[in-house]
Amino acid sequence: MTDLFVRRWMTDQQRAGYSLCLILDPEHENDICQSLLNASPIEQYLSVYEGTAITDLANAGPFIFTLDQPGDRRIDGLLEHPQRNWGWLASLPKGDLPNLAKHWRERLLIGPRAHQALYRFHDNRVLARALEQLPADALPAYLGPVISVCCWDGAGWKITDNPAPGTYPVPNEPLWLRTSTCAWQAMQIRLINAHRYLLAEHVKAYADLAGQHDPDAWIRDRLTQADAWGWHAPEQVEFLLVQSLQAPAYTLEAYWQARADETPARHFERVYSLQGFGKRQTSL
Template identity: 60%
Template sequence: MSQSFVLHWLIEQHRADRLLCLVLDSQNERDMRQRWLKSSRYEQYASVYGETVVAELADTGPFLFTFDQPDDRRLDALLDRPDSHWGWLASLGKGELKPWVRHWQERLLVGARPHQALYRFHDSRVLARALEHLPVEALPAYLGPAISVCYWQGSQWQSTDNPAPGTCPLPDSPPWLHLPMPEEPAMEIRLANAHRFLLAEHVQAYAGLACAQDPHIWLRERLAQAQAWGWLAPERLEFLLIQSLHTQALAPHWQPRPDETPDEHFDRVYQLSRSWSGEMPS
């Protein structure tokens, strides 16, 4: 995993008098984030989720850090393990950090209430897939003020230049939201969105569960169950999460019957649950 490509890209951007920027996944790189926070000036970093409707997730959301030198030693530990999906690198014009933060804040939430989801732009796999499929004319609306980006593309480093860096309005139907998603990052996105949903809508019960077991392990098990049953549609997944949160073990009737389709399975369980909770006549 040679770092020469990244170092060459960093030197080129620095020589062009551009601001170097690290996009860091704070959820999985908490120690690294703290190291950068302690060694950065206030104007050199920003939390993307801060001061947004998902501010309660700021501690686990992405952080953007600018740095001055292409040979910054703080990068070494990250460049040594590019396949750990810690994030990616970008270059900006001087003074463009705040506009770039606003750019991503405008693109954070996907979908309409109550089924909104978070767009994980800071995941190198999400970025790489978008840049692989987007036409050149769609790049300015996607990358905004970023002049160039450097990221891990599965097996090698790659860079992409923005043909028209600057502030761009969010398209009515962003093309990057209509790309097929590989299963691994799709599961991480579902996990983040399920965590956010339970924090926002069922925080007391979720906190009680967290006292007894690791909530992320519990969420992964629930999501695996939803996937096995074909219940990944937002309303079905929410139903499974809520019911599981308030019940130690799901009753036997929750299991699918032989030759039962996912639609038939969900409708049967949903109607039985409503009936037993008194929401409809039995």
């Protein structure tokens, strides 16, 4: 059983004197997350989004729990089903839980201030891709106080040791933001970020949509349409999502379709203007 591999790693880390911690995405593991929250002393867990610019998403965002024992039965369901992509495991120096939360809080938001996105460090697929591609000398700034990571990469459990655990500033050009991502993984990240944006900024309209459509399928269709039109900039995708959400019967008017002689930029400017927002400043 693959979970025996993880239990052995957990035992080795505890015997070395380190704390064990679980980085958990509660989005699809809410029951397990609530069980851990109810059974854990307050000093043994943290919400990573708490106290940040996205603190309103604190309950939906990742939690970090410290685990007392390698044989903790509360996480059996997670270890037996790693394909649910619930997060990952790490070892830390004793008492370093607050430092780990601070480390990832400093790396949460990426991109220009006006168009920031969330870096999904808690997604084991994102972490595994970065760990696979980063050179060894970039690992300390990426993993911070983490001593060792045990992570499901889609095919099996992988262990990565941090060569120099500690406290590091965020590099000006983080290498982990340059790692390549498969198309499916990239779409999953975009879906989750779009979902959280609509939940935070347009919750009533989004709830109304969910009463008539599968939100994941609806967002996927919008993102696919944005790709087909060549609308890749964050403001273009945001515009398409919000206007589609507000359109009668969630159906855009015919003038939204691209013309044969239009570049993606001119197409966007035309639709933006026809939607009543006026002419945007453009270098075209």
